[in-house]
Amino acid sequence: MKVPAAVVAQEVPREAKPLPELQQHFVDLAFGMFIHYNIPTYMEDDWADPDASPAIFNPKKLNTDQWAAAAKSANMSYGCLTTKHHSGFAIWDTKTTPYNVMNSPLKKDVVREYVNSFRKAGLGVMLYYSILDTHHKLRQGHITPAHIQFVKDQLTELLTNYGKIEALIIDGWDAPWSRISYDTVPFEEIYRLIKTLQPECLVMDLNSAKYPGDFLFYSDIKSYEQNAGQHISKENNKLPAMSCLPLQANWFWKSSFPQTPVKDADKLVNDNLVPFNSAYCNFMLNVAPNRDGLIDENALVALKRMGELYKRPAHLPKVPVATAPIISSNLAKKCAVNGSWSNDMWLMDFAVDDDYGTNWLSHPSVKQPWLEFDLGSEKAFNTVVITENSPNVSAYSIEYFSGGKWYPLLNGSQRERIKVNRFDRVWGSKIRFNMNDFRKAPEIAEFGVYNERR
Structure with a gap:
């Protein structure tokens, strides 16, 4: 019934x-x-x-x-x-x-x-x-x-x-x-x-x-x-x-x-x-x-x-509170990318290829590497997630391009491999990611841009 x-x-x-x-x-x-x-x-x-x-x-x-x-x-x-x-x-x-x-x-x-x-x-x-x-x-x-x-x-x-x-x-x-x-x-x-x-x-x-x-x-x-x-x-x-x-x-x-x-x-x-x-x-x-x-x-x-x-324990360990999951579409997926010199074949396109098993790799000689992502038109977004191959970049900045001008968006110092940056919604057609401090040549597996409903 x-x-x-x-x-x-x-x-x-x-x-x-x-x-x-x-x-x-x-x-x-x-x-x-x-x-x-x-x-x-x-x-x-x-x-x-x-x-x-x-x-x-x-x-x-x-x-x-x-x-x-x-x-x-x-x-x-x-x-x-x-x-x-x-x-x-x-x-x-x-x-x-x-x-x-x-x-x-x-x-x-x-x-x-x-x-x-x-x-x-x-x-x-x-x-x-x-x-x-x-x-x-x-x-x-x-x-x-x-x-x-x-x-x-x-x-x-x-x-x-x-x-x-x-x-x-x-x-x-x-x-x-x-x-x-x-x-x-x-x-x-x-x-x-x-x-x-x-x-x-x-x-x-x-x-x-x-x-x-x-x-x-x-x-x-x-x-x-x-x-x-x-x-x-x-x-x-x-x-x-x-x-x-x-x-x-x-x-x-x-x-x-x-x-x-x-x-x-x-x-x-x-x-x-x-x-x-x-x-x-x-x-x-x-x-x-x-x-x-x-x-x-x-x-x-x-x-x-x-x-x-087996008997289920009366008390199990308390789970560390996780960052809220990403559920929105990645606006940067397979977008056009420019950047500083890449190492060998590992070009900047690998940072948006929707494959976490590949990486953009900066050339070791570059002292201030950067990546620039072209969203194609002005879009709203309020979250950027940077996934490295391993924890490496410890200081970075993000800018966005809107109405013909670049604007600073945030300075980050997250040391985790996956860096989740949530902020008030902005509109832009391009995003620039500047890597300012790192132990070795940066390797970026994926760069995600999201417009979350919040």
Whole structure:
């Protein structure tokens, strides 16, 4: 039964808790169950055929109460379900597309079953949603305004009809493999829609393949997907974070799973869960239900063993208050750049190429290096973020060009690798970055200019 929007609205506080408090709460949750269950469950590939028939989605014994009981047995505190993966099949009662679970043999809203079971067990509820959608051709080179509205409509359903959602994990967005940028599908619009519908819902984009680990770009929580080679620094992390890993060999269930050993419960606890709890990091362990809609026995045994080994600490470390995340579009991305002499092939264009793995490198002989960014026309902006290859520049100044004249904007002395400069809004067509003090020839990975709504 669909929950009336008016009822859900009463569950969402009018005055949202501040972001640092929500981030601390997420870290305090410590341990949860990622649940990859969708149409790829019924294939041998995690990336399903985008034209796979809903007829194959046919669990005979779907039991989300069993999922919740398994999570409780491991001393987990929440779940997170894949509402839609990259092939576009929706496992809720959506009005946005016929490609959904109500047109499968099951004809039952799996998201509804999941949220009811986990709440009944006293567990928190999170959801996963993929922007990349190969069935509906929501992919690079094909995206239209109708696609953007489609995303907004689907998220509105998920955040209106299913009660309080603690966090929304978003995937397939501005990743090197999806190639859907935060401009093509506008991040800030989607982020603000989510916060309007549920002010206390954290937005967690799985974007660590691209963005640095020491600042929150386009996410309320820093995420690490271990299977993709993304690993948190347990010693140095200062951000609210999440690390995820599948218990089995793949994210989605495979026919070999019942006979294949799962990851060792003792190692998962001692090498992941316990040290992550001390590093401001929540551990999300994926468990893949099988084609009957049940968790296999070998996974249940491992989860129970983890619960015997692990008890969530009564008090976890207090997360350092992070600078507010960047959620706006970068006005300087791939703009025209001039500057002082570059070293070898590392020209100034690398400072705006939207790739944090490349750098503009100043020639060592230059004593006062500078970069000048041409925005093309007068634009409003109120934030500049300078990302170095490593901490180096310790004094700098920024100027802006408006109405045919240069004006001083700020003098900075931040020593961090990522220097976030927020100021009152100005208008300008060019920005000049002067590097005044540094230990070695400056290396600038990215220079970002933003017009934040504040």
